[in-house]
Amino acid sequence: MPEQKNVRVRFAPSPTGGLHLGGVRTALFNYLFAKKHGGKFILRIEDTDQTRFVPGAEEYIFKTLAWCGIQPDESVQHGGDFAPYRQSERKASYAQYAEKLIAMGKAYYAFDTAEELEEKRKQIPNFQYSSATRLQLKNSLTLPADEVQKLLANGTPYVIRILLEPNEDIQFTDLIRGEVHFNTSTLDDKVLLKADGMPTYHLAVVVDDFAMQISHAFRGEEWLPSAPVHILLWKYLFGLEAMPQWAHLPLILKPDGNGKLSKRDGERLGFPVFAMDWTDPKTNETITGFKERGFLPQAFVNMLALLGWNDGTGTEIFSLPELCEKFSIERVTKSGAKFDYEKAKWFNAAYIQKTPAEILTIPIADAVAAAYPNATYSDFLKAINLVKDRCALLPEFIEQTAYLFAAPKKIEIATIQEKWTTEKNTFFEQWTDFLASTNAIDAANLETAFKTLAAENNLKIGEVMLPFRIMLVGGKFGIAVFDIASFIGVEETIARIRFTLQQLA
Template sequence: MKNKVRVRFAPSPTGPLHIGGVRTALYNYLFARKHGGDFVLRIEDTDQSRFVPGAEQYIAEALDWLGIPPDESPKKEGGFGPYRQSERQVLYKEHIDRLIDTGWAYYAFDSEAELTALREAHEKTGETFIYNWQNRTQFKNSLSLSPEEVTRLINTGASYVIRFKWPLDTVVQFDDLIRGRIQINANTLDDKVLFKSDGMPTYHLANIVDDHLMEITHVIRGEEWLPSLALHCQLYTAFGWEAPVFAHLPLILKPVGKGKLSKRDGEKLGFPIFPLQWKDSAGYREAGYFPEAVINFLALLGWNPGTEQELFSLEDLVGIFDLSRVQKSGARFDPDKNIWFNHQHLQLKSPRELVRLFRPVLSEQGVPAEDYSDAHLESVVSLIRERASFVHEFWGLGSYFFQAPRAFDDKAVRKQWKSGTPELMSALADVLEAAESFTAEASENSVKAWIAGNALGFGQVMPPLRLSIVGALKGPQLFEIMELIGQEETVSRMRYAVAHIEAKS
């Protein structure tokens, strides 16, 4: 590539970062890293009426948690700042004046009330009101008013906006890395507002000026900006600048039904759509997802590596990411697949790392985690991890490692605890209490020998034994559990079960 790759993620601080925005940031990050370029975070806060306190900090924290921090941002100067649009107003004023001077833009003094009335009148006849070449000279603007009147209105403080002036009979042509060649007849487009009455630029002007001044080489963003692409490309022409390369990503679709994934879908189906918690909406972090699992899932939501491989680290993704493999059509969000990715990444983690994450869960359950060594907890985690998709599920899968059962599964009791079971469990408890070795192997051999020596069936002994130790017919290899809770605790649980479980005939 001719110039150093520079891409940007440019969210508005109007609320939490949607998972679709996270994917856009991720693709920008991967592209930058793949080509040795820079990943820039720019805050597009020109619409101060929609500004939400805390949103900018949320965005930065989310990117850090996901492991895709920007190279440049409001908190990390890179020589192209400021990185908040609200701090770049002087630059926009200079450039809008330039468009006025060269005839690419004009002042419009029409009131919002007048325009609203026109829109409503057109709607009543089934038409759409468009402010463009067909009627622009009929309105109160610098194209229909004398220069003296325009100057007078500005000097007297009259409210105005500045609109882009589309040239007549222009066909805008541009290439998109994902969509291919696109052509648009500009006669069908309206003269968009570039500068608002509050003295702030609209997105259309600000992002073009910023992308040029920040030397952005590739604009990778959602397909919702495709309708604006013709204007953006024409603005580059108006300024005499070389446009960046564009790539418009597909939408992330609802799990069921039609349309774009929304917060309501997450609330209805019980899955997060924000990376971090926002007010009363849980985020992926708080729900127990690993950031690397979220990254892996999102990377494949609209892009594929060209192979059957599904599990990738961030480093893997950097190495193979290619915008040419991004699909055009929308990608359907699958909450179950999202959980599957978290399960897979949990299995890839070391027991030591899982123990570090499990200790706070134990403390929350009132278990003195400091009483257990890392080695002991690693053994516990190794036995239950295969059944878990989240670390917080470890407690439900293995609470019996830390607390003796005081209640027993009714269905299991009815099926397995027969009239002669208490006597069998008492006799076996005596055998285990007298055992000299209590390793899993030694206990298994001892119990099997006792079963055989008493001409018993395994079904008479093993299910009730598990019920006594665990409280239910669940869990990993029983003798591994017994070794970890210890000989004294094992026998104690068996005797408690004999005393408290009522035999079913």
């Protein structure tokens, strides 16, 4: 890619709640692109809507990104030459551009109240504030100049709207979709500056992307329809040469049916949508995140990267550094992808396999301590390695190792009882005697001894193996039986056998 400009990209979330999959992925793609091109990744807080302020949301965004390992180069927390990075703190800078547009004849004051517009929308089927209707509305285009001045002077609330010429073709190149065309006649005169003096997104992105020298602007596909407004703004204010290159990312869809994935879908279908737990400060309701559900951040990031991007080779497991090296915006898919939680778990399982037990233990340390207060650290490490390949989610380590740290509470006695014989009873008595006398308790030795003893008693291995398993773990599940016996030790093994034997008697 011949890219002369310094690469500067930005992720610009609005702090209104938890960050979901799509948001994190947008951040990730921005980050990867920046790293790939030796550029800067900027985090800008888009908090221009004061009515939607949610305490804690901004902090949550930083924590989420940190967990994912995608650190901004510039942000309200990391500083940078283009501070402030919070749009509410840049409020003063927007009005001048709106005024400039008015002076240029590209924007105008509008005094219609929200109620009046609401009424219009009710009356007229497909009402749009545009060339077709603006001459019948209350604005500086229809009102005499002196009245406009009077309204402005006495503090009448107003907004500034862009003045769209009808029937103008707007065309631009999207890095993912190629040429995209729009006609201004289908657009409306978007509000640029709100009555409270804050800019809308439309003005703010353009002004800030210019101010922060953004070279590439990536955002969700939902922004595509308003892109022409942004392009016009660039053309009027800063010139098209300075405009960043656009890329509109495909949406992440719900697994069943169609439509954008929402947090409700997660609750409905039983999987996380937010990266980390998010507690709504108003309702105090907590929505589970991938982190708390037991995902490793590397797995989460890898999974996200492959949702809408691939390197073309079929490889699916990439570390963050590898992603930074391989990522290219052109290889991002055009169409939306249904989120597949099973696949997400597969990624996590893959990462669990390759992550050392010492690391896996960190995020589950508290849960382990609560579940098995007597388990030693080294025992748990050993246990993790034993059950590793059957865990897709971190909390599964607790369940999967349960019978290694405590005798099963319930024994599926019926399964043994059906085919129980005195021969088997004899066998297990001999087996406990052997265990009591041996000190070779590694799994391989135990297995050899067990098989030899079974043969001596004219019993098929399978006839006694399953009962033995059930005695140790309570049912037909778990890791290799002799690994279990070896892990829990002779005494405990004997105790568990005797316990079941008593019940069978």
